[in-house]
Structure formats: structure tokens, C-alpha cells
Amino acid sequence: MRLKLLLPEVKVDEFAQPKRCPCNGCPGMVFIPRQKVSKNILDTKYQEVSAWRYECAKCGCTFRVYPEGVNKQQISKRVNGMAIMLYILGLSYGAVEIVLGSLGVSIGKTSVYRAVQSASEKVPGMKQKKLLTDYKTKAVGADVTSVRCNGKWIQIGISVDAVNGMVLSIDKLPGEDAEQLKAWLKPILDAVDADVLVTDDADGFKKVSDETGRSHQVCKSHVGRNTDELIDELSAIIAENQDHSLETIGIQAEQALADLAKLREMIHTRIPAEQSLLEAIYLRYANAPKPEKGKKHNVAYRIRNLFMDRWNLWPRLTFYRTWKDEYGNTILDGTNNHCERSIGWWIKERYRSMRGYKREQSALNVSRLIAFAGSRLSRGLNLADLMA
Numbered sequence: 001m002r003l004k005l006l007l008p009e010v011k012v013d014e015f016a017q018p019k020r021c022p023c024n025g026c027p028g029m030v031f032i033p034r035q036k037v038s039k040n041i042l043d044t045k046y047q048e049v050s051a052w053r054y055e056c057a058k059c060g061c062t063f064r065v066y067p068e069g070v071n072k073q074q075i076s077k078r079v080n081g082m083a084i085m086l087y088i089l090g091l092s093y094g095a096v097e098i099v100l101g102s103l104g105v106s107i108g109k110t111s112v113y114r115a116v117q118s119a120s121e122k123v124p125g126m127k128q129k130k131l132l133t134d135y136k137t138k139a140v141g142a143d144v145t146s147v148r149c150n151g152k153w154i155q156i157g158i159s160v161d162a163v164n165g166m167v168l169s170i171d172k173l174p175g176e177d178a179e180q181l182k183a184w185l186k187p188i189l190d191a192v193d194a195d196v197l198v199t200d201d202a203d204g205f206k207k208v209s210d211e212t213g214r215s216h217q218v219c220k221s222h223v224g225r226n227t228d229e230l231i232d233e234l235s236a237i238i239a240e241n242q243d244h245s246l247e248t249i250g251i252q253a254e255q256a257l258a259d260l261a262k263l264r265e266m267i268h269t270r271i272p273a274e275q276s277l278l279e280a281i282y283l284r285y286a287n288a289p290k291p292e293k294g295k296k297h298n299v300a301y302r303i304r305n306l307f308m309d310r311w312n313l314w315p316r317l318t319f320y321r322t323w324k325d326e327y328g329n330t331i332l333d334g335t336n337n338h339c340e341r342s343i344g345w346w347i348k349e350r351y352r353s354m355r356g357y358k359r360e361q362s363a364l365n366v367s368r369l370i371a372f373a374g375s376r377l378s379r380g381l382n383l384a385d386l387m388a
């Protein structure tokens with residue numbers, strides 16, 4: 001995980017001119033400075049700063065204007081920023097209190113908690129119901145992960161721009177069945193105007209792509225790994241010569257081993273036109289009988305299912321090879337790596353050092369905050385932007 005966080009500073013001589021009257025509904029635009037007043041603050045450099053008391057020329061109400069890095073709270077933005085930074089780096093709320101206390105800044109862990117949650121709530125977008133305004137992308141990557149919260153596991157869905165990896169939303173999901181995934185993803189696909197969904201090979205996602213009319217790219221790495229494992233397992237059983245199901249459909253062990261070896265090659269080269277070859281191999285095993293209920297699936301039937309599944313999956317697995325931009329370049333790399341990286345960096349990395357969240361909202365807030373910081377690597381995330 002790489003993050004670039006910029007701490008707010010306190011500039012005692014810099015005051016922003018008031019622009020609006022804070023009194024409810026007052027249209028006043030002219031303000032008269034009345035008095036310089038002093039304010040005690042909790043900061044690493046200053047114990048006291050000056051504030052200005054202004055009067056609204058329209059309604060006569062008075063209000064204070066604070067120097068940069070200070071607001072009506074006692075804790076300076078710099079200290080709140082340090083608290084947020086230490087928390088994101090992996091310290092607990094209590095540990096942040098101890099570290100800052102040892103540096104002479106006594107801030108309670110409740111204040112640390114408030115600083116983290118309040119900054120997180122100001123992260124723009126990243127909610128299914130409130131994505132970044134007007135953000136468009138051709139392809140959305142989606143995945144589901146879980147975190148422990150108050151002793152229970154909660155499902156968290158993450159959606160990303162599958163082209164550049166930017167996180168679109170981090171949401172709590174009621175579950176992972178097809179209907180729940182669709183209820184979560186359809187509004188996101190619609191909002192960003194995406195034509196393509198990128199996911200792992202869970203069946204629920206296939207239904208989402210079919211029912212929302214989106215093309216589907218299933219992660220080639222997932223399928224490659226799963227297929228390799230199955231081929232290893234099936235080949236080993238055939239080599240042991242204990243299972244006689246292939247004989248009953250008239251297939252030699254050498255033929256089955258050769259078919260599996262061919263599949264291993266195809267799953268890694270992923271040539272779109274080879275779908276018909278998969279069909280042809282599937283047909284060799286098509287009449288392998290389904291074992292009786294409760295009986296273990298034999299090798300012939302498992303090979304039949306494996307080829308049928310990969311034959312049907314082929315268009316979703318090879319979609320990225322034929323989907324190109326106007327210059328003829330492929331747009332996707334065929335994996336769901338953007339999503340997996342986002343889960344690892346923005347959801348799981350911080351989570352590793354804790355035993356779980358107490359509140360579901362905190363789990364979402366903190367993940368969104370870290371993801372937002374991660375999307376600001378080039379310029380850095382100015383923590384002051386997330387403070388009132």
C-alpha cells in the first residue's frame with residue numbers, strides 16, 4: 001500500500017475573508033471586522049491563536065473567523081490530521097492517543113475516532129447511491145470480500161473502473177446471490193454508462209451481466225488457476241488407474257490425458273476461435289452418465305462437466321481479446337486485478353492490524369478514506385480538504 005498524505009498546517013496570520021453570513025438565510029455579503037480575540041488551541045506549535053470577530057452589515061449577527069488550520073474546535077486541523085494519519089498507518093484509536101500524548105499533544109481516543117470518522121464521511125463518491133458525479137467508464141470491475149464486524153462477518157462489495165483501477169464504490173452487501181449482486185451493480189453500471197462487467201467466475205456475476213445486457217470478462221487468472229488444479233487432480237486419478245468410468249464410455253486413458261493437456265494449453269493461450277475445439281472434446285464425454293444421487297462423481301463425468309463449463313465460459317474468458325478501442329488496442333487485460341488489488345490495499349491492509357470493526361459504518365468509512373487517499377497518489381491527499 002502506498003499513500004501520500006499531506007498534513008494540514010496552522011498559519012496564524014492567514015485569514016480567509018468571510019463570503020457568506022452564517023446566520024440562517026441571511027443574504028448579507030458585507031462584513032465588518034469588529035475585534036481581535038484570542039483562542040486557546042491544541043496544536044504541536046501554538047497554544048493560542050488570534051481570531052477575528054466579524055459583524056454582518058445586513059443582519060448584525062456576529063461570528064468568528066479563524067486562521068488557516070483552525071476552526072471552532074479546540075483541536076487544530078494539524079493535530080486531527082496527525083491522528084488520522086497514524087490511524088490509517090495501523091495504530092488503534094487508543095494507540096494514537098498514546099503516541100500523540102507522548103509528543104505532548106493530549107488528545108483522547110474519542111477525539112481520534114471522531115476525526116477519522118468525520119474525515120471519512122467527507123470522502124466524495126464511493127457509495128453505490130452516490131457515485132462521483134458524471135464519472136463515466138466503459139468497464140466496471142466488481143468483487144466481494146468480507147470483514148469482521150462486531151463478531152459477525154459482513155459482505156463488502158467493491159466496484160472499480162476496470163480500465164484505470166479507480167475505486168468507484170465500497171458498499172455493504174446483504175449477501176452474494178445473483179439478485180443481491182444485481183441490485184448492487186445495475187445502478188453502478190447504469191450510472192457510469194459501462195458496457196462491460198469484469199469479475200471472477202462466480203455464477204452470480206454471470207447472471208448480472210446477462211440480465212443487465214452487459215458483456216462479461218471473467219478473470220483469466222482465476223480460471224487459469226482453477227483449471228490447472230482440476231487438470232492436475234483428474235490427471236493424477238487417471239494415472240492411478242483406480243477409476244474405471246472412462247472405460248464405460250469407451251475412452252482410453254491416453255486420450256483423456258491428452259484432452260486434459262490440450263485444455264491446459266488452451267486455457268493459457270485463450271484463442272477465441274478455439275471454442276469449437278472445446279465443444280468437440282466435450283462431445284467425446286457428453287454421454288458420461290451422471291452418477292447416482294449421493295455417489296461420488298467419477299472421472300468421466302467430471303471431465304464432461306469441465307469441458308462443458310469451459311466451452312460455455314469461453315466467450316467470457318476471451319472477451320478482452322476482441323474488445324478494442326478505435327486505434328485497435330485492447331482495453332482490458334483479461335484479469336480482475338484492479339479489484340483484487342483494491343481489496344488488498346484499501347480494505348484488507350489496514351484491517352490486518354485490527355481484530356475487526358465495531359460498527360459497519362466504520363468499516364465502510366475507513367475503507368473509503370484509504371481508497372480515496374490511494375487515488376490521490378500523484379498530488380497527495382490534503383487532509384485539510386476532508387475537514388470542515
Ligand SMILES: [Zn+2]
Nearest residue numbers: 021026056059
Ligand atoms: Zn447576516
